Amino acid sequence: xxxxxxxxxxxxxxxxxxxxxxxxxxxxxxxxxxxxxxxxxxxxxxxxxxxxxxxxxxxxxxxxxxxxxxxxxxxxxxxxxxxxxxxxxxxxxxxxxxxxxxxxxxxxxxxxxxxxxxxxxxxxxxxxxxxxxxxxxxxxxxxxxxxxxxxxxxxxxxxxxxxxxxxxxxxxxxxxxxxxxxxxxxxxxxxxxxxxxxxxxxxxxxxxxxxxxxxxxxxxxxxxxxxxxxxxxxxxxxxxxxxxxxxxxxxxxxxxxxxxxxxxxxxxxxxxxxxxxxxxxxxxxxxxxxxxxxxxxxxxxxxxxxxxxxxxxxxxxxxxxxxxxxxxxxxxxxxxxxxxxxxxxxxxxxxxxxxxxxxxxxxxxxxxxxxxxxxxxxxxxxxxxxxxxxxxxxxxxxxxxxxxxxxxxxxxxxxxxxxxxxxx
Ligand code: AMP
Ligand code: GLY
Numbered sequence: 001x002x003x004x005x006x007x008x009x010x011x012x013x014x015x016x017x018x019x020x021x022x023x024x025x026x027x028x029x030x031x032x033x034x035x036x037x038x039x040x041x042x043x044x045x046x047x048x049x050x051x052x053x054x055x056x057x058x059x060x061x062x063x064x065x066x067x068x069x070x071x072x073x074x075x076x077x078x079x080x081x082x083x084x085x086x087x088x089x090x091x092x093x094x095x096x097x098x099x100x101x102x103x104x105x106x107x108x109x110x111x112x113x114x115x116x117x118x119x120x121x122x123x124x125x126x127x128x129x130x131x132x133x134x135x136x137x138x139x140x141x142x143x144x145x146x147x148x149x150x151x152x153x154x155x156x157x158x159x160x161x162x163x164x165x166x167x168x169x170x171x172x173x174x175x176x177x178x179x180x181x182x183x184x185x186x187x188x189x190x191x192x193x194x195x196x197x198x199x200x201x202x203x204x205x206x207x208x209x210x211x212x213x214x215x216x217x218x219x220x221x222x223x224x225x226x227x228x229x230x231x232x233x234x235x236x237x238x239x240x241x242x243x244x245x246x247x248x249x250x251x252x253x254x255x256x257x258x259x260x261x262x263x264x265x266x267x268x269x270x271x272x273x274x275x276x277x278x279x280x281x282x283x284x285x286x287x288x289x290x291x292x293x294x295x296x297x298x299x300x301x302x303x304x305x306x307x308x309x310x311x312x313x314x315x316x317x318x319x320x321x322x323x324x325x326x327x328x329x330x331x332x333x334x335x336x337x338x339x340x341x342x343x344x345x346x347x348x349x350x351x352x353x354x355x356x357x358x359x360x361x362x363x364x365x366x367x368x369x370x371x372x373x374x375x376x377x378x379x380x381x382x383x384x385x386x387x388x389x390x391x392x393x394x395x396x397x398x399x400x401x402x403x404x405x406x407x408x409x410x411x412x413x414x415x416x417x418x419x420x421x422x423x424x
Contacts, residue, residue: 004029007048007069010364010382011290016041018297022305035373036363051078058087071287075101090308095262097286103183104145106284113252117281120185126170133162141185144169146178150226190275193237194292197250198307201263203316204254206246208299208323209237210292218414225339229415231329232295245279294362294382295328329393330384331401331415336408338378346375346407358386359400390419
């Protein structure tokens with residue numbers, strides 16, 4: 001069986017790595033992939049958002065199944081195009097992916113399904129947004145409606161900051177079309193949790209709860225990033241809470257999408273804020289999280305390929321999705337300066353050629369230059385450690401992190417601190 005994974009980050013490396021463990025031994029391809037993915041899949045130079053190019057490749061190479069990693073091709077309608085051409089693909093249609101691609105659409109769906117979420121109001125005129133802002137308590141959250149590569153959310157502690165965010169988004173168009181409409185949202189003070197689920201449009205199979213670390217610095221300080229590390233299972237996501245979110249959030253969303261004529265198939269990601277034990281939805285994503293995937297997939301006991309096929313063939317109700325009773329911690333190593341500007345092309349030293357123990361190196365922004373592997377992005381590597389407990393997994397991850405280096409390398413030393421308290 002030939003499988004194409006679309007994307008090039010740590011998430012896609014983890015997906016390829018997991019698929020490579022399938023007893024069905026699929027032949028793996030990745031577009032465009034990276035220097036780490038190369039060791040387990042044939043990488044092809046087609047960009048993740050080149051839908052026509054990907055379709056041509058899949059037809060020519062007779063790929064049996066395509067698995068989409070990032071949001072951009074989903075928002076462009078890759079699933080709709082592939083389905084029209086009768087090509088098997090894992091992911092939601094463009095209409096269903098609006099749960100991620102439009103925060104206003106997502107809010108409206110949540111309101112219709114009675115999902116607990118932060119109170120919000122949408123605006124398409126800056127003057128109206130500014131007038132509403134005058135009456136809003138602080139802090140206040142300003143969100144660009146569309147996809148803005150994780151930069152479209154501003155938490156403003158002063159009215160001036162909020163005003164600026166509204167003007168930047170709606171008038172200066174710093175996010176382009178994505179920021180022409182904004183949401184002004186109530187600030188929720190709590191602890192964040194990610195719960196993802198596989199769904200075939202009808203049945204929901206919740207994954208294990210994970211926690212991402214979005215801020216660049218130790219102790220959750222500094223700028224927001226794409227994610228500096230993650231761990232799973234997050235103790236905050238107790239079995240009772242996981243059940244509650246599956247029942248009160250994930251299943252109702254899947255059900256209402258059917259009623260709206262846009263059934264959702266693939267992975268539904270709920271970004272939650274748990275406030276005094278009560279989960280509120282901050283956002284939905286229409287795909288797996290990065291770096292959450294790097295800690296959740298390693299704990300999946302059922303063959304990932306079986307799960308994907310059950311989703312694509314609408315028979316998830318007939319599959320028991322099982323998980324290992326273990327723990328996983330992933331520490332992201334970034335280029336110096338990230339999430340601001342940074343340099344690339346720095347040789348990476350100390351990459352283990354053979355993994356020992358229960359650690360794994362996932363590549364994110366890497367490239368091959370001759371025999372060397374060099375940095376090629378902001379997030380460069382994600383080091384996974386596994387163990388019976390989070391403490392074991394954390395120790396294992398940092399053991400390998402500390403053996404790898406490159407010029408300007410940065411990483412957080414406290415991934416999983418909310419669960420473990422102590423620094424590594
Ligand atoms: P989003 O893309 O909507 O998840 O927002 C990005 C990040 O902003 C989230 O992971 C939270 O850390 C923060 N955030 C978003 N909405 C809120 C809110 N209503 N209250 C507090 N923090 C928020
Ligand atoms: N880790 C957050 C995301 O994937 O959007």
